[in-house]
Amino acid sequence: MTAAGEGAPGRPTDTEAAAGRTSARPPSMADVAQLAGVSHQTVSRVVNDHPSVLPATRERVLAAIARLGYRRNDAARALVTRRSGVLGVLTPGGTAYGPTSTFLALEDAAREAGYVLVVGTLRLPHEDSTAAALNRFLGLGVEGIAVIAPTEQVLRVVGEIDAPVPVVMLSSATRLPDRRLVGGVAVAQREGAAAATRHLLAGGASEVLHVAGPQDWFDAQERVRGWREACQAAGVSVPAPVETGWSARDGYQVGLRLVREGLPPAVFAANDQLALGLMHAWREHGVRVPDDVLLVGFDDEPGAAHYAPPLTTVRQDFAGLGAAAMRYLAEALEGRPTRRRALAAELVVRSSSVRG
Amino acid sequence: MTAAGEGAPGRPTDTEAAAGRTSARPPSMADVAQLAGVSHQTVSRVVNDHPSVLPATRERVLAAIARLGYRRNDAARALVTRRSGVLGVLTPGGTAYGPTSTFLALEDAAREAGYVLVVGTLRLPHEDSTAAALNRFLGLGVEGIAVIAPTEQVLRVVGEIDAPVPVVMLSSATRLPDRRLVGGVAVAQREGAAAATRHLLAGGASEVLHVAGPQDWFDAQERVRGWREACQAAGVSVPAPVETGWSARDGYQVGLRLVREGLPPAVFAANDQLALGLMHAWREHGVRVPDDVLLVGFDDEPGAAHYAPPLTTVRQDFAGLGAAAMRYLAEALEGRPTRRRALAAELVVRSSSVRG
């Protein structure tokens, strides 16, 4: 059993032989037109599903297309229509669950809408890589750009480049640069963080410590805000948040420090990886979750339900986020008025925050 | 502090005003030429860094370019050069660590080489989405295609489409379709799996059970092979592998079953998520790792060092994989002979497989 080569009996070979493909130049519309005995314009009509083509003619053209293995040259098409059918996506260059699933959702929605995505990842230092990626996108003729979950720096660069196409930010940036075409789509980070905090307080915690993500990330900022507001609303004291990175290793180190310096009754971690690291450090020192500390994370990444113990967390609607971003871009491309959108975040309660 | 709008004092506005940009049509080479008082050909030379342009002329042209905010139209360029500078990537549509980091590495290497990546994700049923993505890529004029970690189905479709550009498979497909331009780059899955198995046997296990991934995935197949070969080489019995999905949930269910039906002395899980699920199920039933069962995973995903207990696993060189794939494509594009490449997999020993 050879994996391929027999599935479609003889077809590829037929095609090649019949067309006498020289492998030098791919067939053009003119080639198809000649073979079908029509003008290239008619071929164009058939390819683009225009109405006014006789069924018989259409058939002949389609046959010729199949025979030659013709494929429309999108570069030439883009040249004249000024529509490339390509959207650019700027995404942070990491394997984090959030950006990854947002990207996937975006790709899904884009394909649905007939677009293809080109990707640029953001590397440090953000400034250079962002500008470079943006320029490549623009040269390629992207019709719009989506920027996933960025930081202050990225936002600034996007503002400076002054892209002649719509740009949508998928993040909780609260202060968008005042440019016509830059808008935002976000998950309600603040509400999610507040819900997590309230849940911990309702569970009997007299105080909630926040282990925060890097504060140049908008999402991290918003989670701090939501947590603080919930604490204040409940009238409990607001301990200084512990700022760190996004990784489990960062969480582990903070966990060790808390063991040394004293454990709070409850911790709200800025993401699930941080929570994972915290639990690891605590486990090593006999601190039990939820018995000794209540814990909530953020993201609901795939493994979260299987951590030790299963982690209470905030689920974000990444698919909805991607779809909303595409809608935003679609509106902007059609010249309709755009508006910011926010998506719900949902608290998922598991064992890490519930005693008993 | 408004995040942007002040960083580059006045520049964007100057540009727009001076150029009197109508916002109707982006400036073309001809516009630049006229403003600089040279022919469009000279502008082209400047843009492409050709040698024979007087420094003075070059300056004038550059000034005109800056003034107009000119950007080369890659569609027109692609039309004549037959080089789009775009590569297509087909990737499974999930958030799994492996494909994600491979993709990132690919993007990195591609950018380094001056290429941009367009993405298509594979959805079920693979056949349709693969063919659709491939056709979009080809229409766009991609110069090469990389396919990440696919299944039998994907491989078959790629073979049928008969892409007129080089295709590289990033996976352990052992039986590649016999077409000139399809080659492979792979991590040594089999060796990694064998190393994991030997490690478990050396740790005192009389037998190693394999919890396998979906067998239409090449990587899953290879891990089974490596495990089986190591068992046979050691002269221990080879229990039937337990085939399941890739997720922690799948692992959890298998874990429960093993508790009911009897635990083996050691388990080699096809990836870290499966191992996570196994540990969860076992923990619920008082089964201790590594005291009661030894466990090894595969991937070394970010959280693995912080699981309970920290997970012994096989680290794959995803970055190397991406770079190797790009080298492969580069060779094929330049007409040099290509050759398959394999990258090392490294066993990372942590607590889950070491007693005491």
Added chain:
DNA sequence: CCATATAGTCCTCCAAGCCCC
């Protein structure tokens, strides 16, 4: 109603032109 011809999109390649010594 259907099909054709012609113009136009923006760029790169090729051949030829200019100038200066």
Added chain:
DNA sequence: CGGGGCTTGGAGGACTATATG
């Protein structure tokens, strides 16, 4: 006067849009 360095003009390239038969 002929040859190098610099520059120019014109011919595609594959397609769509706008008249025109």
